[in-house]
Structure formats: C-alpha cells, structure tokens
Amino acid sequence: MIDLRSDTVTLPSPEMREAIARAALGDDVYGEDPTVNRLEAMAAAAMGKEAALLVASGTMGNLAAMLVHCARGTKAVLGARAHAYLYEAGGAAALGGVVLTPIRNTEDGEFDLDELQFELETPADQHFAPPALVAMENTHNRCGGEAVALAHMAAVSETAHRHGLSVHLDGARIFNAALALEASASRIAAHADTVSFCLSKGLACPVGTLLCGPRPFVERARRTRKMLGGGMRQAGIIAAAGIVGLTAMVDRLAEDHENARALAEGLGRVAGLRVHPARRRTNMVFFEVAGGAAGARRFAGALKERGVLVGPRSPVEFRAVTHYGVSAADIQQAVLAAAAAAAKTACAAAAPAQG
Numbered sequence: 412m413i414d415l416r417s418d419t420v421t422l423p424s425p426e427m428r429e430a431i432a433r434a435a436l437g438d439d440v441y442g443e444d445p446t447v448n449r450l451e452a453m454a455a456a457a458m459g460k461e462a463a464l465l466v467a468s469g470t471m472g473n474l475a476a477m478l479v480h481c482a483r484g485t486k487a488v489l490g491a492r493a494h495a496y497l498y499e500a501g502g503a504a505a506l507g508g509v510v511l512t513p514i515r516n517t518e519d520g521e522f523d524l525d526e527l528q529f530e531l532e533t534p535a536d537q538h539f540a541p542p543a544l545v546a547m548e549n550t551h552n553r554c555g556g557e558a559v560a561l562a563h564m565a566a567v568s569e570t571a572h573r574h575g576l577s578v579h580l581d582g583a584r585i586f587n588a589a590l591a592l593e594a595s596a597s598r599i600a601a602h603a604d605t606v607s608f609c610l611s612k613g614l615a616c617p618v619g620t621l622l623c624g625p626r627p628f629v630e631r632a633r634r635t636r637k638m639l640g641g642g643m644r645q646a647g648i649i650a651a652a653g654i655v656g657l658t659a660m661v662d663r664l665a666e667d668h669e670n671a672r673a674l675a676e677g678l679g680r681v682a683g684l685r686v687h688p689a690r691r692r693t694n695m696v697f698f699e700v701a702g703g704a705a706g707a708r709r710f711a712g713a714l715k716e717r718g719v720l721v722g723p724r725s726p727v728e729f730r731a732v733t734h735y736g737v738s739a740a741d742i743q744q745a746v747l748a749a750a751a752a753a754a755k756t757a758c759a760a761a762a763p764a765q766g
C-alpha cells in the first residue's frame with residue numbers, strides 16, 4: 412500500500428529503533444531521564460525558547476498551552492479551520508472552560524485581520540468573555556497544508572500583544588513551514604510566545620510533541636501535563652527517537668515537498684480531478700473528484716484497489732500527504748493509479764483535465 416492518508420502513519424527509521432534500544436533512562440517525573448532532558452534542551456534551542464516540555468501528542472501540547480494561557484471563562488481566539496478548534500475534541504472547552512472563539516481563515520491559512528482586530532477590540536464590558544490568547548497554526552493543515560507567511564504572523568502577533576494577549580503557535584509541522592518559507596524554525600516561532608511541534612508527523616517518530624516557551628510557562632505546563640495524566644516515567648524511550656528526528660529527519664523533508672509538488676502536478680493532469688492550488692505547498696495535496704459524493708466514494712474505492720490510500724476531507728475532497736517511506740517512484744505509481752481509478756469510475760467523463 413502507498414499510504415498517503417497522513418504523515419502520522421510514518422514508522423520509525425532503523426536509526427531510531429537503534430537509539431530507542433540504547434537510550435539512557437530515568438524517571439522523567441523526577442526530572443531524571445537524561446534522554447528526555449537532552450531532547451527538551453535541543454527542542455528549546457531549535458525553537459529559540461528558554462525551555463521545552465515533552466508531551467504525549469500535539470493535542471496534549473495545545474491543550475496544556477491553552478490551559479496555562481487561559482483562565483476559565485476567557486477566550487482563546489483561533490482559526491475557524493485550526494486543528495485545535497476542529498480536531499482536538501474541544502478539550503480546552505471541556506476541561507478548561509476556555510471559550511474557543513473562531514476567526515475566519517483564508518484559503519492559505521491566514522486570519523482575516525479585520526475580523527481579528529474587531530474580535531480583540533471587544534469592550535471590557537460585562538457582556539463579553541475577556542480574550543486571553545491568540546493561537547496560530549503553521550503549516551496550516553486544513554488550509555492546504557500551506558506555510559503561512561512570516562509577515563502575516565508578525566501582524567497577528569503584534570495585534571495580539573498590543574491587546575495584552577499571549578500568542579501560541581501550533582507548529583505541529585513547523586519544520587515543513589521552515590523549509591517552505593526558507594526561514595529557521597526559531598524565526599517562525601519568534602512570532603509566538605509559546606510553540607508546540609510534533610515528532611510524530613514528518614519527523615517520523617512513533618510518539619511525542621514538544622511544548623516550548625519561557626521557563627515559567629513551561630514549569631506551569633509541567634504541572635498541567637501531570638494533571639492531564641501525561642507525566643511519563645522512562646520517557647527517554649520516546650525521546651531517543653525524537654533526538655534522531657531532530658538531527659536526521661528535518662533535512663529530508665525537502666524530499667516530501669518535492670514529492671508533493673510532483674503529485675499535485677500529476678493529479679492535475681488527470682481528467683475528473685481538480686487539485687487545489689497552493690501558494691506555499693509543503694507535503695500535502697488537496698483535490699476534489701468530479702461527479703459528486705457517490706463518484707468520489709467510487710474513486711477512493713477504486714484507488715484503494717490499486718494500492719493507494721488517501722484521506723477524505725469532505726464528501727468530494729481528499730487529502731494526500733507525502734512522507735518518509737513514500738518515494739518519488741511511489742508518487743508516479745500513485746498518479747497512474749489515480750488516472751486509472753478516475754477513468755474506471757467515470758468521474759473523468761464528468762470533467763476534463765485541468766491541463
């Protein structure tokens with residue numbers, strides 16, 4: 412199977428398995444796991460922050476960040492298509508009483524700045540929950556996986572800070588953003604007070620996310636992590652793979668971006684498929700299938716029969732993600748499979764190729 416559903420399906424590299432086997436371990440809740448301590452120091456340095464905390468997942472990282480930044484009954488302002496709004500089970504609302512307040516996202520993952528400004532100018536009046544946090548996402552998963560421009564991040568950050576709010580960045584794929592923007596991860600993270608990034612996506616580690624920020628924030632997040640049941644003991648098992656991820660897997664993301672570009676180009680030539688254009692494409696391709704929901708279901712079924720998996724994003728839309736373990740040859744194979752599946756399921760007849 413060529414599994415393009417997500418970069419979370421990546422399996423650890425042989426070097427990671429080796430590192431896991433050899434990792435020096437201790438009790439991390441006592442602060443005594445040397446491998447975790449080393450990973451946290453590396454992560455803080457990479458993000459240009461004072462300190463970092465290893466947590467179980469991106470969801471836990473964003474949740475801990477929101478619980479620390481936002482008192483109960485305050486607002487976290489975030490994108491209407493943000494992962495933390497759509498795909499994290501409403502955790503900050505359910506567990507922290509945080510009022511998740513969505514702002515319109517443009518196609519390429521930016522905020523509508525006028526709407527943000529209007530939201531933050533909420534009068535300090537008894538009618539309104541006071542805002543505490545603005546959260547950005549880069550790359551923006553539900554907006555084509557696109558990298559969000561630094562100038563836009565600077566504008567959002569400046570607006571939030573002018574209103575006395577904290578800024579968090581969901582940087583689950585910050586190294587993909589760094590590559591697409593030709594900027595270091597720390598330059599991107601500089602537009603936020605706190606940042607989380609995932610080890611378990613393009614970096615191909617089995618588990619883990621790092622939440623980074625000023626030391627007092629990270630110490631509060633450490634207590635929150637414990638409260639959430641995320642205090643892990645010999646977590647060096649996880650951190651050992653993370654160290655390999657940070658040292659050996661960042662540069663190879665360029666290969667994923669090149670494969671995504673080739674995939675977008677190839678699928679764009681298939682009659683019946685419409686590839687969403689991207690200004691700053693990273694490792695994702697979103698595309699629609701002609702012929703309505705039934706046609707799209709048949710297409711995905713026919714594609715699967717030909718050994719290719721993609722993820723549904725709407726009744727007629729799919730997401731394909733390139734990652735470690737998917738080669739350039741696999742991409743060519745996937746394009747051929749998509750063309751055959753489109754021809755077989757007659758969605759090709761519903762719309763000509765884009766050219």
Ligand SMILES: *Cc1c(COP(=O)(O)O)cnc(C)c1O
Nearest residue numbers: 468469470471494548552581583
């Ligand atoms: C994957 C992802 C997360 C976190 O997901 P987990 O599965 O909880 O690790 C957070 N934000 C974005 C943008 C993501 O893509």
